[in-house]
Amino acid sequence: MYAQLVKSEASAEDPIRLAEFQARIDRGEKIEPKDWMPAGYRKTLIRQIGQHAHSEIVGQLPEGNWITRAPTLERKANLLAKVQDEAGHGLYLYCAAETLGVSRDELFEMLHNGKMKYSSIFNYPTLTWADMGAVGWLVDGAAIMNQVPLQRTSYGPYARAMVRICKEESFHQRQGYHLLLHMMKGSEAQQRMCQDALNRMWFPALMMFGPSDKDSVHSAQSMAWKIKMNTNDELRQKFVDETVRQAEFLGLQIPDDALRWNESTGHYDFSEPDWDEFHDVISGNGPCNHERLEARKSAWNDGAWVREARMAHAMKNSERRLAAAE
Amino acid sequence: MAEDTSSPAAGNEWPLWEIFIRGQHGMSHRHVGSLHATDAEHAIKNARDVYTRRNEGVSIWVVPASQVSASSPSDKGPMFDPARDKVYRHPTFYELPDEAGKM
Ligand SMILES: [Fe+2]
Ligand SMILES: [Fe+2]
Numbered sequence: 036m037y038a039q040l041v042k043s044e045a046s047a048e049d050p051i052r053l054a055e056f057q058a059r060i061d062r063g064e065k066i067e068p069k070d071w072m073p074a075g076y077r078k079t080l081i082r083q084i085g086q087h088a089h090s091e092i093v094g095q096l097p098e099g100n101w102i103t104r105a106p107t108l109e110r111k112a113n114l115l116a117k118v119q120d121e122a123g124h125g126l127y128l129y130c131a132a133e134t135l136g137v138s139r140d141e142l143f144e145m146l147h148n149g150k151m152k153y154s155s156i157f158n159y160p161t162l163t164w165a166d167m168g169a170v171g172w173l174v175d176g177a178a179i180m181n182q183v184p185l186q187r188t189s190y191g192p193y194a195r196a197m198v199r200i201c202k203e204e205s206f207h208q209r210q211g212y213h214l215l216l217h218m219m220k221g222s223e224a225q226q227r228m229c230q231d232a233l234n235r236m237w238f239p240a241l242m243m244f245g246p247s248d249k250d251s252v253h254s255a256q257s258m259a260w261k262i263k264m265n266t267n268d269e270l271r272q273k274f275v276d277e278t279v280r281q282a283e284f285l286g287l288q289i290p291d292d293a294l295r296w297n298e299s300t301g302h303y304d305f306s307e308p309d310w311d312e313f314h315d316v317i318s319g320n321g322p323c324n325h326e327r328l329e330a331r332k333s334a335w336n337d338g339a340w341v342r343e344a345r346m347a348h349a350m351k352n353s354e355r356r357l358a359a360a361e
Numbered sequence: 362m363a364e365d366t367s368s369p370a371a372g373n374e375w376p377l378w379e380i381f382i383r384g385q386h387g388m389s390h391r392h393v394g395s396l397h398a399t400d401a402e403h404a405i406k407n408a409r410d411v412y413t414r415r416n417e418g419v420s421i422w423v424v425p426a427s428q429v430s431a432s433s434p435s436d437k438g439p440m441f442d443p444a445r446d447k448v449y450r451h452p453t454f455y456e457l458p459d460e461a462g463k464m
Contacts, residue, residue: 070434119414126411131393139397140374196394203415212379345418349399 036088037154037178038083039245039317041263042157042253043190048073057248065191068134076260080246081135081152083262089146089153093327096163097161098170106164114167115140118205127199131192147332155313156243161237165218166223169212169232171224173240173278179204180274181244184264192195219285226286233282234290238308242269246310275303368440378404379429380412390422398423 053073060064066072074332095118102118105111124154129139145151154173182204186197218225244267248254275294282289284334315321375397381390392453393412398404412418432440448454457464 045391067434069431116414123411123414126396127394133395138374199394307429342373342375343404346373349403353402 037181038086039154041079041083041086057259060189065194067191068191076336077135079257080193081132081137082261084132084141084193085151086153088125088132089151090157091121091125091128093153093157093331096327096330097157098167101164101167117207117210120207124200126261131196134192135288143335152317154243155316155321156239157327158316159239160321162324163228165232168211168215168229169236170189171207172215173236175204175207175211175276176278177240177243179208180270186225187264190260212338214283223329230287233287237290241271242313272302277306279303282303377400377426378423378425379447380408382418383420386419390420395426442461
């Protein structure tokens with residue numbers, strides 16, 4: 036998902052304290068920043084929320100790419116509002132991570148030096164205007180699948196950030212689908228463009244949920260701690276089941292010959308994405324990894340003087356106020 | 362004039378502010394989250410962009426996070442338990458006959 040392959044940390048604390056902590060979670064209590072928590076819980080959450088925040092921020096880039104080239108003023112305003120929301124999502128999540136004792140600058144540092152990841156999906160290019168539709172529909176659609184259950188996660192600040200995010204997310208998916216519906220009523224070339232966007236985006240979207248983790252110890256620990264609510268396979272299946280019908284309504288073909296309704300399971304059967312490609316992309320070798328990270332680093336470096344100037348301005352003002360009060 | 366003691370948290374980071382928003386007229390301000398800003402004015406501007414993009418507020422308060430004092434979780438028992446067994450502070454404790462009328 037937005038947090039793929041998050042390893043959970045084992046905890047070597049006092050078993051009685053650990054058991055009490057687990058009991059709180061099992062009772063459905065929220066863990067708040069000042070409460071005692073196992074070191075592993077804290078570390079895993081920093082990693083997961085950090086990766087989620089980075090995904091929101093880096094995720095602005097593929098769509099930012101089309102803002103100036105939107106076909107109408109209305110579509111431009113829609114896309115701009117959507118991308119601005121993603122910036123907000125990143126900020127809510129960074130703040131949630133900071134309550135665990137990591138600083139914002141440390142989080143940025145770890146993004147820039149590659150110690151922390153962001154979702155693999157944002158390392159693919161957005162080549163046509165139809166990609167803006169496919170991103171909203173599929174990428175935000177997949178994000179929603181994951182984020183809705185996380186509203187019930189055990190860590191209070193994370194859960195509250197998720198509630199805010201989920202409230203805003205549905206517009207993202209709808210504007211994407213709306214855009215595709217509109218384009219599918221257009222010329223043949225426009226319809227082909229939509230199909231091409233789906234062809235390129237389908238498997239990367241399925242990869243967003245991460246490889247199967249039903250037998251993973253990390254996943255079991257995270258699920259016991261309620262910082263992961265469903266297995267990757269459960270969410271992927273749910274996504275496929277919902278998306279197939281939406282594709283049919285658009286008149287688009289899911290690019291998977293093995294896709295078919297399975298009477299006995301009550302779900303669609305589908306092909307697994309290419310997991311070698313996934314591991315390749317997540318370890319830095321996707322089509323846009325370099326470009327995305329460079330864009331983030333230069334935004335950070337080029338903005339340094341602005342951050343310093345704002346701070347200096349605030350210091351000067353507060354000195355002036357103090358002098359006037361004397 | 363009170364001195365602004367909110368100091369940069371780590372390195373050159375802008376200080377952290379807690380944000381409170383009044384959602385509608387007549388309601389109280391509610392904590393919605395936090396953000397980084399250089400001073401109060403900047404915090405209010407950022408809060409507007411981060412927390413009121415959909416008309417969620419009619420008024421914003423910002424407080425330096427370093428200025429918030431909180432009760433500690435370990436005091437939870439001694440702080441709040443004494444109020445638990447005082448059921449007679451609630452109206453339902455007092456059973457009155459129906460004939461007495463609505464009260
Ligand atoms: Fe988002
Ligand atoms: Fe979104």
